[in-house]
Structure formats: C-alpha cells, structure tokens
Amino acid sequence: MKDLSTLRSDFPMLKNNPELIYFDNGATTLKPQVVIDAVTDFYTTHTSNVHRGDYAIAALNDRLYDEARSSFAKLLNCxxxxxxxxxxxxxxxxxxIYGLSHGFLHEGDIILTTEAEHASNLLPWFRLVKEAGVEVKYLPMNAQANVDLEAAKELFTPxxxxxxxxxxxxVLGSILPIKELSALAHEVGALTVIDGSQAVPHMKVDVKELGIDFxxxxxxxxxxxxxxxxLYGRYDLLEAMEPVFMGGDMNARFDAGCGYELKHAPTRFEAGTPNIEGVIGAGAACEYLLQIGLDEIHAYEKELRSYFMEQMKQLSNIQVYNPDNEYGPITFNAEGVFSQDAAGYLSARNIAVRSGNHCAKILHEIIGTDSTIRASLYFYNTKEEVDACVAACADITLENAIGIFF
Ligand SMILES: Cc1ncc(COP(=O)(O)O)c(C=O)c1O
Known part of the structure; x- marks a missing residue:
C-alpha cells in the first residue's frame, strides 16, 4: 500500500495551516494546487464563455470543458x-427525480430507499409523495446502516x-450492495438512482459493472x-428525460408559435452559462485522482480508518456508532457531552470535525440519536493526525467541553 500522505505537499491549505487536522472531508475536501491553478488560469489567461464563441480562447475553453466530461467518463467507466x-x-x-416524475412515475408507484440517506436523496422523493402520490418504503438495515439483502428481497414487487x-x-460509512440491488430492481422493471457523493471520491465506482441507471x-x-x-445517466434514459432548466445552449431551435426542440443529452441538461471554471477545475481534480488511483485511495483510507477505529474503541468515554463498518467516517459521541460542544473542544485543539445530524435527519430511526460527531478522512490524512485526535477525544468531558466557552 502506498503512503498517500506524501501528497500533502500538493495542498496549500495544509501548508498554510500547519496546525490544522482536517477531518471534515465528508463535508468537503481540500483542493490541490493543480485544481487551484486550473481555476486561476481560467480567470487570468483564458476567460470566455463556452460553446458560444468563435475565437481561439473560446475554443480552448470548449476543449477543456469537454475534456473534463471525458475525464469523469473515464472515472465512472461510461x-x-x-x-x-x-x-x-x-x-x-x-x-x-424531476425527470422521472415527468413520464415515468405514477400514483401508487413505490420508491425504495433507506433511513440513512442524506436529505438530498429523500426530500425530492418526499415531494413526489405529496404531489404525485408515490409511496416511499425503506430497505431494512441494521444499526450500522447495512442493508439486510435477504429481508430486502421481499420488498421488490412490480x-x-x-x-x-x-x-x-x-454518517456511518456503510457500503450498500449496489450491484445486487440493481439486479433486483431491474428484475421488477425498476430503475436505480445512486447517490455516489461519499463513494466516488474514495473508491472505484464503475457504473457499467454495477449496472446502475443514474x-x-x-x-x-x-x-x-x-x-x-x-450526473451519470444511461444514455437512452437521459435522452428520454425532461430537463429541470430550460434556456440557452440546451435548445436546438424554437419558434414564435411556442414550438421548440431540445438538443441531445448531455447538453439538454446544461441550460445557461455553466460553471465553466468549476468544470475545468473539476476535470483537473478528476485527473489528479485518476493519477493517484482510486484503489490506492480506498486502501489507504481503509487502513487509516481501521487504525483510528481500533483506538477509539478503547476509549471508555467514547461511544462509536459504526465500529464494525470497514470504511467511511468514525461517528461517535463523548459520554454526557452534546456533540457540538465536543466538536468545539476538538476545534480548540485544531481538529476540524462535523457535529449534528449531518443532513441525515431520519437516521435517528436506526441509531437512536440525531446528534453525533463525524470524523471523516481523506488520503492526505495521517496516523499522526489520528493519534492527536484520539488523544483529544480521550480528554472530552463535560467540564472540558464547556470549559472552552468560559
Ligand atoms: C451522501 C450525500 N448525498 C448528497 C450530498 C449533497 O451534496 P451537495 O451538498 O454537494 O449537493 C451529500 C453532502 O454532504 C452527501 O454526503
């Protein structure tokens, strides 16, 4: 296994904050110099719009924008x-979800999801419960948010x-059996919508191998x-899907009689001027991760997490909620201390973690609390940082935690 923490020097945030222990990577990650350069270069040497200009700089941005798309296609194997x-x-x-609600979903249809989802993969469905009469059901999970596949099978009806x-x-870093769930879904004619927010940055995600639709x-x-x-979407599904936004660039033509024709996917989903510099920077980030290797990232993080977890389990004042999961954040509470106070105490020791419900507001149905501390890692974190965090966690008491506010 490669020691990826040697890549720390790529990250100006780490150089500029030598004391900082950044364990909030589930919320957002730090940016390497290549990404900062890609964005800065756009502003300082080649600013223009995309897919609209007939001059050299515009053509350069068209190329960079389209190359970013190809980079993500390589990352996801599509x-x-x-x-x-x-x-x-x-x-x-x-x-x-908007697209599926226009033409694919009808009253009485069932959406299978889980109680461990982020708000972004629940609220749009909840709206369809109200507006379209669909029904939401939850896959059975254990206390560490792992799906019970055998019990889940019974829910797959037409x-x-x-x-x-x-x-x-x-929150709990459980890995769902996506390939199996996709196969079960397809057997009953259902589609899969996978939230890859906490997967794609950390492991190889091959959408074709997994057989997923979105x-x-x-x-x-x-x-x-x-x-x-x-957004990855199977091409035939994208072509049949209604875009949320209508506007410039995504249309092929329109007329005074209110007729219009849209361009093919993916352009039909990118109305108006996109975040050009962002996309170009995202392309640089994608190439950076591909160069490191997603398998290497996954292996490094898994080992670091296991090193972290073993120590956290030994602390008598700490309750860990996902001790048996092999991957993802360490999610815990300190006995008798409100999670935000504990996070404040860690912050006073230069350790950045997140506290609260982490936008998973029905996860309490599974873990029995809606307030935890989440320490989430990335490949630039180190064992030394873990040691410092564990030592700080061992000291979290009500007295210490509220002491920092007085
Ligand atoms: C699992 C999951 N889904 C969706 C999101 C939403 O991501 P964004 O805020 O970038 O839209 C997050 C962000 O924390 C997440 O962790």
Missing amino acids: EAREVVFTHNASASLNQV RVKVVAVAMVTN LACSAHKMCGPGGVGI
Whole structure:
C-alpha cells in the first residue's frame, strides 16, 4: 500500500495551516494546487464563455470543458455523453427525480430507499409523495446502516419503480450492495438512482459493472471546486428525460408559435452559462485522482480508518456508532457531552470535525440519536493526525467541553 500522505505537499491549505487536522472531508475536501491553478488560469489567461464563441480562447475553453466530461467518463467507466454537469450532487439528484416524475412515475408507484440517506436523496422523493402520490418504503438495515439483502428481497414487487440509495452512507460509512440491488430492481422493471457523493471520491465506482441507471456526486468532495455536480445517466434514459432548466445552449431551435426542440443529452441538461471554471477545475481534480488511483485511495483510507477505529474503541468515554463498518467516517459521541460542544473542544485543539445530524435527519430511526460527531478522512490524512485526535477525544468531558466557552 502506498503512503498517500506524501501528497500533502500538493495542498496549500495544509501548508498554510500547519496546525490544522482536517477531518471534515465528508463535508468537503481540500483542493490541490493543480485544481487551484486550473481555476486561476481560467480567470487570468483564458476567460470566455463556452460553446458560444468563435475565437481561439473560446475554443480552448470548449476543449477543456469537454475534456473534463471525458475525464469523469473515464472515472465512472461510461461514455462522455452520459455525463451531465450540474451544480452539486443535490442538483443532480433533483434533476433525475424531476425527470422521472415527468413520464415515468405514477400514483401508487413505490420508491425504495433507506433511513440513512442524506436529505438530498429523500426530500425530492418526499415531494413526489405529496404531489404525485408515490409511496416511499425503506430497505431494512441494521444499526450500522447495512442493508439486510435477504429481508430486502421481499420488498421488490412490480410496484417498485425506483431504488434510490447512497452507495456509501454519509454518517456511518456503510457500503450498500449496489450491484445486487440493481439486479433486483431491474428484475421488477425498476430503475436505480445512486447517490455516489461519499463513494466516488474514495473508491472505484464503475457504473457499467454495477449496472446502475443514474449516479450523482459533487466535485467539491473530490478535490474539485464548489458549484459542480456530476450526473451519470444511461444514455437512452437521459435522452428520454425532461430537463429541470430550460434556456440557452440546451435548445436546438424554437419558434414564435411556442414550438421548440431540445438538443441531445448531455447538453439538454446544461441550460445557461455553466460553471465553466468549476468544470475545468473539476476535470483537473478528476485527473489528479485518476493519477493517484482510486484503489490506492480506498486502501489507504481503509487502513487509516481501521487504525483510528481500533483506538477509539478503547476509549471508555467514547461511544462509536459504526465500529464494525470497514470504511467511511468514525461517528461517535463523548459520554454526557452534546456533540457540538465536543466538536468545539476538538476545534480548540485544531481538529476540524462535523457535529449534528449531518443532513441525515431520519437516521435517528436506526441509531437512536440525531446528534453525533463525524470524523471523516481523506488520503492526505495521517496516523499522526489520528493519534492527536484520539488523544483529544480521550480528554472530552463535560467540564472540558464547556470549559472552552468560559
Ligand atoms: C451522501 C450525500 N448525498 C448528497 C450530498 C449533497 O451534496 P451537495 O451538498 O454537494 O449537493 C451529500 C453532502 O454532504 C452527501 O454526503
């Protein structure tokens, strides 16, 4: 296994904050210099719009924008025309769900999802419960958000039209059996909508191998800039899908009689001026990750997490909620201490973690609390940082935690 922490020097945030222990990678990741350069170069040497200009700089940006699409196609093992750029994973999911609600879903149809989902993969469905009369059902899960596949099989009836789940859950880091769920979905004529936000940055995700229909993720969680979402969609499904936004560039023609014709996917889903610099930066991030290797990233993080978890399990004041999962964040509470106070205490020791419900507001149905601390890792984190965090966690007491506020 490669020691990926040697890549720390690629990240100016780490150089500029030598004391910082950044364990909030599930929320967003730090950006390497190549990504910062790609965005800065756009502003300083080749600013223009895309797909509209007939001059050299515009052609350069057309090429860089389209190359970013090809980079993500390589990352996900799909065709470039199956990659749509949106604004974030939430926008990607909303696009799919809106699209499916126009023509594919009908009253009484069932959406299978889980209680461990992020708001972005629940609320758009909940709206369809209200507006379209679809029904949401939850796949059975254990206390660490792992799906019980055998028990789940019973839920797959012909009324199921969509299986919408995260590949890796954002609080407990459980990995869902996506390939198996896809096969079950397809057997009953349902489609799969996979939230890849916490998977794509950390492991190889091959959409063809998994047999999935749609996948959403965000560039900012994988070393890229903010404001760029990625939506993979099977091409025939994209071609049949209604876009959320209508406007410039995505139309082939329209007339005074209100007739219009849309361009083919993916352009039909990218109305208006896109986040050009963001997409170009996202392409640089994607190439950066491909160069490191997603299998290497996964193996490194898995080992670091296991090193972290083994120590956290030994702390008598700490309750860990996902001790048996092999991957993802360490999610915990310190006995008798409100999670935000504990996070404040860790912050006073330069450790950045997230506290609260992490946008998974029905996960309490599974873990019995809606307030936890989440320490989420990436490949630039180190064992030394883990040691410092464990030592700080061992000291979290109510007295210490509230002491920092007085
Ligand atoms: C599992 C999961 N889905 C969706 C999202 C939403 O991502 P974004 O805020 O980039 O739209 C997140 C962000 O935390 C997430 O963890």
